[in-house]
Amino acid sequence: MPEGDTVHLAGKRLHAALAGRRLLRGELRHPRLVEHDLAGRTVLGVVSVGKHLFTRFDDGRSLHSHFRMDGSWHLYRPGMRWRRPAREARAVLETDDRVAVGFALHDMELLPTDAEDRLVGHLGPDLLDPAWDDTHAAEAVRRLTARADSEIGLALLEQRVMAGVGNLYKTEVCFLLGLSPWTPVRDVPDLAAVVALSRTLLLRNADRPEQTTTGSLHPAEAHWIFERAGRRCRRCGTRIRTAEQGDGVYARVAYWCPHCQPGPAPRGGRVAGGRERRAARA
Incomplete structure (x- = not known):
């Protein structure tokens, strides 16, 4: 998606x-x-x-x-x-x-x-809404808070919470905030920071086809851990692991660094893996 x-x-x-x-x-x-x-x-x-x-x-x-x-x-x-x-x-x-x-x-x-x-009408606040203000941010935090028992990785993909985040930004937001994707929302210390960073990353790339979270537009350097299964974490050198998160058609590949993102983790997360299929672009 x-x-x-x-x-x-x-x-x-x-x-x-x-x-x-x-x-x-x-x-x-x-x-x-x-x-x-x-x-x-x-x-x-x-x-x-x-x-x-x-x-x-x-x-x-x-x-x-x-x-x-x-x-x-x-x-x-x-x-x-x-x-x-x-x-x-x-x-x-x-x-x-x-x-x-x-x-x-x-x-x-x-x-x-x-x-x-x-x-x-069922969607949460659009992170790229040109009219975005503190009211939108507060509503996104409220909707996240209401999913206290959900895993933060799944909650970020839920468009009814806030609209716009896909697997790339879910992955990078969790990494940059040091959160395991399997952390329950209730255990995330700063949900406002989750919303703010999600919007910042989307805004950063809203006017170009290239998507970077590191600041580099070089394809090999554009992301911290997304689609880097089995490679070394750019911060600590630990190998990036992957596991499936979600059920059925909603399942997505989750990437995480066990050292930089401590917390809950599935059993048997793979160290090596192939590249995830890229979403179609206009």
């Missing part, structure tokens, strides 16, 4: 390309939406809410899309060859000088703009 900053950047780029433009082509190829044609509609704007995107039109409707594991939006100039197969396209929005193609978008819905809350 992509991080909130990936979705935010996709929305920002789509907005810059489409906002205020009339669609010459507006194909929806999703099985539930094939009868709709958006040609002739003017795009009012594109906004992200957590990991959700809404493309808003002048007829009072919005096109909702969610990337899940393999979805993405691409932007092209008319006539350019697409980088993914046409059979994967679920939406094609074309203006006089740009073509936006949504690939592998399993979750799509066309709904009234004033009903968007039906799809995102």
Whole structure:
């Protein structure tokens, strides 16, 4: 699942390309939406809410899309060859000088703009909300506190607590704060620091495709422990371990340094492992 900053950047780029433009082509190829044609509609704007995107039109409707594991939006100039197969396209929005193609978008819905809350009203505060203030931060802390018995690694991934954190930032937030991902929320000494650091890391990368938590944009140096199973911790030299955290479709690979992140740990955490599949990007 992509991080909130990936979705935010996709929305920002789509907005810059489409906002205020009339669609010459507006194909929806999703099985539930094939009868709709958006040609002739003017795009009012594109906004992200957590990991959700809404493309808003002048007829009072919005096109909702969610990337899940393999979805993405691409932007092209008319006539350019697409980088993914046409059979994967679920939406094609074309203006006089740009073509936006949504690939592998399993979750799509066309709904009234004033009903968007039906799809995102359950979410916690959006960490990349431009209107973020102390009230948002306090609400995120309140929602975290209410999950006292949950493991902090799982609570960070819960979009009903705060929207935007994926496995990358969950991993790095826990490492930077010295928390085992399996630490119960009730035992985390400073939940406000968890919220603040989550937002800081997302903001740091919100306007670029590269995601760094170390400050380096070099691919081999961008993360502290994420996707570094079996390698040495950048701080103490201990080998990074991995284990599965969560159940069923919600299970994710958890990375942690046993020395820098003392506390609860699963039995048999692996020292070596492969790279986790990267989320699709726009």
